[in-house]
Amino acid sequence: MTDRIALATDLDTAAADARRAFAATVASTAADRAAWLRAVADELDAHRDELVAIADEESHLGQVRLNGEVARTTAQLRLFADAVLEGSYLEATIDHPNPAATPPLPDLRRILRPLGPVAVFSASNFPFAFSVAGGDTASALAAGCPVIVKGHSAHPRLSLRTAELVAGALAAAGAPDGIFSHVTGRETGVALVQHPEVRAVGFTGSLHGGRALFDLANGRPDPIPFYGELSAVNPVLITQAALDARADELATGLAGSFTLGVGQFCTNPGVVFVPAGSGFAERVAAAVGAAPAAVPMLTDGIADAFAGAVGSLAARDGVRVVGGSAEQHAGSGSAIVLATDAATVIADTDALYTECFGPSTLVVEYDSVDQALEAIAKVGGSLTGSVHAEPGEDVSAIVAVLSEVAGRVLFGGWPTGVAVSWSQQHGGPWPSTTTIHTSVGVTAIRRFLRPVAYQSAPESALPDELKESNPLGIPRRVDGRLVLPA
The missing domain is CATH 3.40.309.10 (Aldehyde Dehydrogenase; Chain A, domain 2)
Incomplete structure (x- = not known):
């Protein structure tokens, strides 16, 4: 597995592998992705002592804080696994035909689908929770997007070791080759944002660095979403x-x-x-x-x-x-x-x-x-x-x-400490973030999805989430009404 990670330091190779993996992840089931996420969480928990020791040497944050951060990281991986199985994040919506409507309404069925390979930039201040296996990686994998992580120079040994464990856990759980890669270096990070195979970027860092990458993402021939958390004074x-x-x-x-x-x-x-x-x-x-x-x-x-x-x-x-x-x-x-x-x-x-x-x-x-x-x-x-x-x-x-x-x-509280939950919002107007989305909590998954509507599609062409019988038993909005599974 170490050789696999070393191979991924070639960005073009990592990107090509991620594109091939997307063919499998976009067709994967909720059960598949939940199993992948839980496998990563279990592997990190199993190696907690080793990881915390490396992190403490590189970050000086102390073992109490770092043990808590590993627990937060694995908990959010498992939360996304639960969310994928629950299914409401897909916003599955069905409108049955109504020829009497003005204009006439055909059969329309809408769902959120993964964007494609995602670039994730690790943060310096959270070597676990906002790093290699942090919230951006977890939410992208949950969405069905392969991930290329750019490790942070503040904790290089921890980043590489975490990447080895993540890649190994995903492979053992049956995830497709190329679903996860790890790259390093400032120039590689710039090239990552501009790489044609990358369809979105998650970033936590400085205003200066984030703005430069944001401009690169928007200056591409095909601009892509750049989800940056940049700067805040929090009044x-x-x-x-x-x-x-x-x-x-x-x-x-x-x-x-x-x-x-x-x-x-x-x-x-x-x-x-x-x-x-x-x-x-x-x-x-x-x-x-x-x-x-x-x-x-x-x-x-x-x-x-x-x-x-x-x-x-x-x-x-x-x-x-x-x-x-x-x-x-x-x-x-x-x-x-x-x-x-x-x-x-x-x-x-x-x-x-x-x-x-x-x-x-x-x-x-x-x-x-x-x-x-x-x-x-x-x-x-x-x-x-x-x-x-x-x-x-x-x-x-x-x-x-x-x-x-x-x-x-x-x-009546103080803002340090961000719970990971369904209702959390970790994002705000510019310059705190570059978009309206959150980078913490279940709805962070929304960043890496896009809506697709199917009009007058035969049942055989529909994803299971939109089939009339609702075989997966997920919440859906049908003819304007929210329908919950029995």
């Missing part, structure tokens, strides 16, 4: 009543959230709005403490970028450093708390809303909730928006603004 608004009731609790919660994983989470609460004169920033700084982080950041490049970003932010007029130091040392990941006011943010949004990927937060004091909402409306797209209020407070205006700028609105 939080705390009301006066909430501060009066539990200021210390909120400060401790915020400190724990923005320093979790040395701040290397896409859902970090990067800008937090609080009433003027509350002294909340000082409470947060006290909760964080002055000691540097106990573990280094993922890479020296990430640490240097973080130091530059917080240094630039601290140098802006009207911004002050409340806790920590703006002079970060490469690799240290020392936490920093900064503060300003809403008027300054409104006047300088482009600079003050820049994501600092690391353990920092900007506390913004507001004179009124309306002023805070004016500032939040300028934040651009974020993955999350949070409100901390007390029971009985009218937060409808706050929720309306947060819903405009974020894909997930939290009430």
Whole structure:
């Protein structure tokens, strides 16, 4: 199996293999794909200790965090297996003929079908859950799309070993040759997005890198979907009543959230709005403490970028450093708390809303909730928006603004920590993501499917999901009504 993975480092070979595999995956059954996904999950669980040890050496994230991430990764593989068998993700829809309709309605049957080979870019900050066997790979395989993974340079040994295990598990479960490949290198990644056999891309990473690949995907002679998760500051608004009731609790919660994983989470609460004169920033700084982080950041490049970003932010007029130091040392990941006011943010949004990927937060004091909402409306797209209020407070205006700028609105919680479920939405307006779709949860599968309608087709030409007898027993919409299996 190692030789097979080595062979896949040739992109053209991997792409040709994936195209051939698609002929089999597009015709595969739900039971087939569920078995493939569960086989991968079982293999990763069986090698958890080995994988965690490699990941800890390369990422410095600690065995507790990494064990939890393996569990999340295998759980989402099994969740997609369940979803494939349940069948509602296909949006199977049947309209029976109605010659009396205007215009006359023929027999129409619609279903979602896989796009073709998918490119997946591993993320640096989640070496399992958003990497080689992460959510993008799981959802693409569940859809019936072969996958070519571009491994991340932050954890090369882990990527290769995980790829070996995934490929071996798929082969043992009877998946077609070429359904999964692993490639490496920046230039290979660029070529992967442009390769004519690739029909969609899943990406988690920086705004700069993601935008460059997004433009390549759209600049192809045949543009393809690029599902990128890029950048977010994830605004939080705390009301006066909430501060009066539990200021210390909120400060401790915020400190724990923005320093979790040395701040290397896409859902970090990067800008937090609080009433003027509350002294909340000082409470947060006290909760964080002055000691540097106990573990280094993922890479020296990430640490240097973080130091530059917080240094630039601290140098802006009207911004002050409340806790920590703006002079970060490469690799240290020392936490920093900064503060300003809403008027300054409104006047300088482009600079003050820049994501600092690391353990920092900007506390913004507001004179009124309306002023805070004016500032939040300028934040651009974020993955999350949070409100901390007390029971009985009218937060409808706050929720309306947060819903405009974020894909997930939290009430009384902190955004770090993304559950994997049917209803999860992990995506938001630009620049948090490039599309309206989620990259976490069951509906992430929708990214790698396209609708096909069959008109007046004979029963023998229809996929089982659209046959009149519903042999698979999946939920379907028939003549406008949702019909659930008995």
